Amino acid sequence: MAGIWIVAETREQAFELLGAGRLLAPEMETTVTAVVAKGSASPQECIARGADEVLLLAELAPGEPFGAQLPVIEQEARASSPHAILFSATARGKETAARLSARLAAGLCSACTALAFDKATGSIVMERLAYGGAAIQKLAASAAPVVITIPPRSFEPAEAMDGRQGKTRELPAPPPSAVKIVERKPKEKVSKDITEARVIVCAGRGFDKKEDIALARRLADALGGELGATRPLTEELHWLPEDLCIGLSGVQVKPELYVGLGVSGQVQHMTGVRGAKVVCSVNRDENAPIFALSDFGIVGDLYEVVPKILEKLET
Numbered sequence: 001m002a003g004i005w006i007v008a009e010t011r012e013q014a015f016e017l018l019g020a021g022r023l024l025a026p027e028m029e030t031t032v033t034a035v036v037a038k039g040s041a042s043p044q045e046c047i048a049r050g051a052d053e054v055l056l057l058a059e060l061a062p063g064e065p066f067g068a069q070l071p072v073i074e075q076e077a078r079a080s081s082p083h084a085i086l087f088s089a090t091a092r093g094k095e096t097a098a099r100l101s102a103r104l105a106a107g108l109c110s111a112c113t114a115l116a117f118d119k120a121t122g123s124i125v126m127e128r129l130a131y132g133g134a135a136i137q138k139l140a141a142s143a144a145p146v147v148i149t150i151p152p153r154s155f156e157p158a159e160a161m162d163g164r165q166g167k168t169r170e171l172p173a174p175p176p177s178a179v180k181i182v183e184r185k186p187k188e189k190v191s192k193d194i195t196e197a198r199v200i201v202c203a204g205r206g207f208d209k210k211e212d213i214a215l216a217r218r219l220a221d222a223l224g225g226e227l228g229a230t231r232p233l234t235e236e237l238h239w240l241p242e243d244l245c246i247g248l249s250g251v252q253v254k255p256e257l258y259v260g261l262g263v264s265g266q267v268q269h270m271t272g273v274r275g276a277k278v279v280c281s282v283n284r285d286e287n288a289p290i291f292a293l294s295d296f297g298i299v300g301d302l303y304e305v306v307p308k309i310l311e312k313l314e315t
């Protein structure tokens with residue numbers, strides 16, 4: 001039984017998963033192996049960021065999906081029996097992880113947000129959100145390997161270190177896949193990617209009408225940030241595009257500053273804001289749940305409070 005594996009399709013995924021793997025490996029006194037697609041992170045970059053070994057996946061023939069690599073990954077995993085295999089919880093990562101765990105008859109922990117090694121029991125302990133973010137579920141892997149998917153941006157990307165050494169091995173090309181990609185269409189984006197935003201002003205149901213969202217947009221502009229929204233505004237009223245919905249059925253954000261305007265702070269929304277450094281809120285109900293989760297709160301009517309803030313910021 002040896003090592004922590006990370007399987008990455010892109011450079012960003014490789015660095016983030018190496019960040020997670022590097023937390024675990026020293027505690028377990030084991031190594032980190034990066035299984036990476038050619039053209040993503042280079043072996044040198046992976047080694048500098050904590051990989052002891054890099055297994056380079058062969059380039060796929062045009063039209064072959066990433067899942068075509070599964071037989072090769074499975075074979076290698078069977079041969080070296082890692083303790084854990086980490087994937088990014090992207091649509092493709094989740095699919096590949098689930099298929100690999102089925103092939104290996106291994107346990108799967110999806111959407112893991114924290115990892116540790118329990119020396120007393122010798123098991124990897126994983127945390128994930130449960131009940132729509134209302135609770136944290138703790139799972140201990142009772143057998144190895146365990147396959148783990150990690151939502152993007154849950155762990156800090158590993159930093160490069162000087163003088164690290166490691167081995168690189170090229171993996172054989174997989175057998176032709178029965179599944180072929182016949183066409184690729186870029187997903188239509190109607191708004192900016194708020195998952196990368198440093199500042200987010202989130203509009204909630206406290207706004208009376210669509211036109212008033214301009215107030216939230218002005219505040220976002222004045223703070224150099226982006227506009228986000230709660231689900232009622234995107235799914236029910238369709239005042240804003242779905243891409244802007246933050247929470248359980250929307251996106252997870254990690255801004256330095258989140259400002260909720262007329263947002264009540266229900267768990268399904270706030271679960272998407274867990275990673276925010278500073279949370280500010282404006283709500284006219286002093287008992288709104290968002291205040292318990294805010295660093296700074298203003299009890300007041302957003303139609304009075306926001307123009308006053310804008311007056312200060314825009315002069």
Ligand SMILES: Cc1cc2nc3c(=O)[nH]c(=O)nc-3n(C[C@H](O)[C@H](O)[C@H](O)COP(=O)(O)OP(=O)(O)OC[C@H]3O[C@@H](n4cnc5c(N)ncnc54)[C@H](O)[C@@H]3O)c2cc1C
Pocket residue numbers: 132203204205206207229230231232233245246247248249250251261262263264265266267268269272282283284285288300301302303
């Ligand atoms: C399975 C499931 C998944 C869900 N996923 C999501 C999700 O991903 N994202 C999400 O956002 N929601 C999600 N929801 C919905 C969620 O439960 C809440 O209903 C939603 O977040 C509430 O949005 P809100 O805070 O904008 O509206 P409300 O809860 O209606 O709150 C509006 C707030 O505005 C305040 N207010 C009103 N007028 C003013 C004013 N003039 N000035 C200041 N304050 C004012 C009120 O006091 C109130 O607190 C989900 C629900 C379910 C069941």
